[in-house]
Amino acid sequence: MDLHRLNYLFFLLLMIIYCVTVCGNLLIILVVSYSRSLHSPMYFFLTQLSLSDILLSTTIVPNMLHFVLYEGTSMSLISCLTQFYCFVATESIECLLLTVMSYDRYQAICNPLRYTTVIDQRFCIKAIVLCWLFVLFVILIISVTINHLTFCGPNIIDHFFCDFDPILELSCSDPFIVKMESRLIAVPLVICPFVVIIISYVYIIFTILKIPSVTGRQKTFSTCSSHLAVVSLYYGSLISIYLLPNMNNAKKILSLFYNVVTPLLNPMIYSLRNKDIKQALERILQQMSNKFHMC
Numbered sequence: 001m002d003l004h005r006l007n008y009l010f011f012l013l014l015m016i017i018y019c020v021t022v023c024g025n026l027l028i029i030l031v032v033s034y035s036r037s038l039h040s041p042m043y044f045f046l047t048q049l050s051l052s053d054i055l056l057s058t059t060i061v062p063n064m065l066h067f068v069l070y071e072g073t074s075m076s077l078i079s080c081l082t083q084f085y086c087f088v089a090t091e092s093i094e095c096l097l098l099t100v101m102s103y104d105r106y107q108a109i110c111n112p113l114r115y116t117t118v119i120d121q122r123f124c125i126k127a128i129v130l131c132w133l134f135v136l137f138v139i140l141i142i143s144v145t146i147n148h149l150t151f152c153g154p155n156i157i158d159h160f161f162c163d164f165d166p167i168l169e170l171s172c173s174d175p176f177i178v179k180m181e182s183r184l185i186a187v188p189l190v191i192c193p194f195v196v197i198i199i200s201y202v203y204i205i206f207t208i209l210k211i212p213s214v215t216g217r218q219k220t221f222s223t224c225s226s227h228l229a230v231v232s233l234y235y236g237s238l239i240s241i242y243l244l245p246n247m248n249n250a251k252k253i254l255s256l257f258y259n260v261v262t263p264l265l266n267p268m269i270y271s272l273r274n275k276d277i278k279q280a281l282e283r284i285l286q287q288m289s290n291k292f293h294m295c
Contacts, residue, residue: 011068017264018061024267025050028277035280041119042108042223043277045101046270048128049230052097053263056090059083060259064160077151080162085143087161087259089135091238092189096131098231099193105224106200110207138189142181149173160256190238197231226270233262233269 028050032043067073107115152172159166168175204224211217237258241251271277
């Protein structure tokens with residue numbers, strides 16, 4: 001088959017995935033916002049996760065579509081660093097959001113009597129604002145440091161987008177400081193959130209095992225199964241990309257899956273595995289259908 005035809009097919013596939021990703025995540029935001037039964041901290045955090053998925057896809061996919069269609073693309077260093085900044089910021093905010101959501105599930109299952117006093121509207125808003133401010137500030141530091149590196153050409157990135165390692169490979173100066181900064185930043189943005197999630201779920205599992213009835217255990221676990229599935233998908237992809245041996249082609253495929261497919265799967269996992277969202281969506285569709293018939 002002609003390589004150009006393959007490019008067109010890949011372009012069409014990416015376009016469909018991007019449209020479905022944006023529409024799926026927007027649907028979750030609209031359903032949660034419209035349905036009063038879903039006005040709870042867990043679903044508030046879910047809308048923030050959907051928003052970050054939209055931002056992540058929008059940061060990566062449009063430029064990738066241009067890359068596939070024209071078999072390459074060019075951008076200035078500032079544009080490349082801007083894409084890197086937005087990409088890492090949205091990735092990092094997802095880490096922190098998943099951590100806050102795991103803490104929410106911990107309080108709901110392990111401390112149900114104190115849940116409404118601990119996880120209230122004020123806590124939710126403060127958590128989201130602090131997460132965004134912290135991420136935007138920390139990622140700005142490493143982006144500014146990268147901007148001070150010397151790039152002497154040929155400045156050709158062997159990747160789909162401006163990721164950390166491909167940018168550093170183009171530098172003629174010593175990237176030691178940048179690499180040290182990235183390792184230090186990874187502690188509060190990736191490692192600590194992962195540890196908090198693990199600890200939260202250890203407590204959650206022990207609490208669920210203490211429930212005497214099988215039905216009660218299943219019902220309680222169902223409230224956090226969607227979040228656990230998203231965490232497994234997110235960190236499984238992340239660990240595969242950054243901890244596997246340096247195989248460029250394999251990392252390209254994994255990063256493509258991580259940045260393009262994962263934001264597509266997240267709303268599907270929450271909508272298919274979550275009874276409340278499915279019921280709310282059915283009610284909205286029923287109301288729209290009734291209004292249509294009345295007209």
